[in-house]
Amino acid sequence: MMDATLETLVEKVRACQKACNMCFDACLKEDHMMAECIRSDRECADMCGIVLDFSQRESKLFPDLVAVCARACGMCADECEKHDHDHCQECAKACRACEEACNAYVAAHN
Amino acid sequence: MMDATLETLVEKVRACQKACNMCFDACLKEDHMMAECIRSDRECADMCGIVLDFSQRESKLFPDLVAVCARACGMCADECEKHDHDHCQECAKACRACEEACNAYVAAHN
Amino acid sequence: MMDATLETLVEKVRACQKACNMCFDACLKEDHMMAECIRSDRECADMCGIVLDFSQRESKLFPDLVAVCARACGMCADECEKHDHDHCQECAKACRACEEACNAYVAAHN
Amino acid sequence: MMDATLETLVEKVRACQKACNMCFDACLKEDHMMAECIRSDRECADMCGIVLDFSQRESKLFPDLVAVCARACGMCADECEKHDHDHCQECAKACRACEEACNAYVAAHN
Numbered sequence: 001m002m003d004a005t006l007e008t009l010v011e012k013v014r015a016c017q018k019a020c021n022m023c024f025d026a027c028l029k030e031d032h033m034m035a036e037c038i039r040s041d042r043e044c045a046d047m048c049g050i051v052l053d054f055s056q057r058e059s060k061l062f063p064d065l066v067a068v069c070a071r072a073c074g075m076c077a078d079e080c081e082k083h084d085h086d087h088c089q090e091c092a093k094a095c096r097a098c099e100e101a102c103n104a105y106v107a108a109h110n
Numbered sequence: 111m112m113d114a115t116l117e118t119l120v121e122k123v124r125a126c127q128k129a130c131n132m133c134f135d136a137c138l139k140e141d142h143m144m145a146e147c148i149r150s151d152r153e154c155a156d157m158c159g160i161v162l163d164f165s166q167r168e169s170k171l172f173p174d175l176v177a178v179c180a181r182a183c184g185m186c187a188d189e190c191e192k193h194d195h196d197h198c199q200e201c202a203k204a205c206r207a208c209e210e211a212c213n214a215y216v217a218a219h220n
Numbered sequence: 221m222m223d224a225t226l227e228t229l230v231e232k233v234r235a236c237q238k239a240c241n242m243c244f245d246a247c248l249k250e251d252h253m254m255a256e257c258i259r260s261d262r263e264c265a266d267m268c269g270i271v272l273d274f275s276q277r278e279s280k281l282f283p284d285l286v287a288v289c290a291r292a293c294g295m296c297a298d299e300c301e302k303h304d305h306d307h308c309q310e311c312a313k314a315c316r317a318c319e320e321a322c323n324a325y326v327a328a329h330n
Numbered sequence: 331m332m333d334a335t336l337e338t339l340v341e342k343v344r345a346c347q348k349a350c351n352m353c354f355d356a357c358l359k360e361d362h363m364m365a366e367c368i369r370s371d372r373e374c375a376d377m378c379g380i381v382l383d384f385s386q387r388e389s390k391l392f393p394d395l396v397a398v399c400a401r402a403c404g405m406c407a408d409e410c411e412k413h414d415h416d417h418c419q420e421c422a423k424a425c426r427a428c429e430e431a432c433n434a435y436v437a438a439h440n
Contacts, residue, residue, distance in 0.1 A: 056351030166241030
């Protein structure tokens with residue numbers, strides 16, 4: 001049931017959701033305002049959550065959602081890469097890995 | 111803040127989410143198995159839920175999610191239209207209206 | 221199907237979800253860090269979202285979720301009331317009204 | 331950051347969400363109507379989803395949500411245990427393990 005791109009995808013989406021939620025909390029404690037990072041962490045975590053849920057169902061919408069998730073991850077990675085905080089750098093990596101897994105899944109299922 | 115297509119969209123998405131959730135419950139009580147209807151009701155309700163949430167945030171992903179929602183609504187309407195039950199016919203109408211509002215929003219924001 | 225406490229509840233939850241999401245975005249633009257407000261806005265909006273979804277299903281868990289939502293609204297109102305920004309004051313009002321509607325629903329269904 | 335009960339909890343919740351979503355799909359394909367199983371699979375999967383999301387944030391509401399999740403898991407296990415299908419038996423096991431992990435977490439954090 002689980003092909004290789006889906007297995008990788010699920011693993012990367014999980015790591016990405018967690019990194020985004022943790023970066024969200026950590027950004028709220030920084031001295032300087034991290035508005036765009038906070039916003040994109042939340043969006044990306046929400047997209048990961050719905051992708052994980054739909055990955056467990058036989059949904060025809062799944063590839064469409066994965067494509068939106070790729071965009072959310074890309075935007076969150078772009079933002080996190082601007083900041084030196086460890087949590088931002090880790091989140092950027094998780095987002096970039098998730099973006100690649102999403103794109104690989106979409107490419108393999110078109 | 112609310113332009114006309116967004117206002118219509120939100121109204122239609124709300125009605126669609128509710129109709130899908132009610133059709134879901136009602137389908138579970140039918141004598142004959144309504145598998146595809148139950149599945150598409152759930153998916154469409156879930157997509158409406160995330161669209162409503164993102165409609166209240168300043169999200170760059172919103173048009174992408176609205177486009178996926180349009181597809182979910184279209185598939186759910188196609189399925190519900192096959193069945194004579196009142197709840198299916200009402201759900202089909204709510205889904206079709208939501209699909210149109212989604213498509214109008216996407217067209218107006220490209 | 222809709223009794224009076226449920227009807228009021230749904231209306232207040234909708235208004236509260238929207239106020240929380242808007243206060244979230246607005247807080248991100250303030251000069252000073254509004255960390256606790258941002259965090260509680262997100263939590264409260266998420267709880268409202270799941271309550272709205274479950275309000276449309278025949279769920280035995282619904283009163284339990286409404287009780288958690290009451291707590292989320294109370295905590296978000298406590299936080300928003302500390303800040304003079306219009307969006308915080310409006311959010312506090314929406315949260316307090318939602319908290320009351322949640323408590324009224326729980327009291328009427330025990 | 332992750333204590334032992336939380337680590338176990340997250341693992342069990344993930345397995346439970348997946349089992350519920352898979353049982354949901356499988357039930358839709360059974361000859362006989364599996365209405366209550368389908369309904370409780372959906373509810374339990376939804377509760378697991380929000381618990382996973384909140385487990386990654388510093389949320390004061392987390393124990394309350396875990397308590398509701400325990401109830402969702404218990405009800406879903408009760409229902410699935412009635413059916414001989416492999417997917418129902420597996421889902422019942424995942425739900426029961428998740429219920430226990432939820433209760434252990436709540437007991438350890440009161």
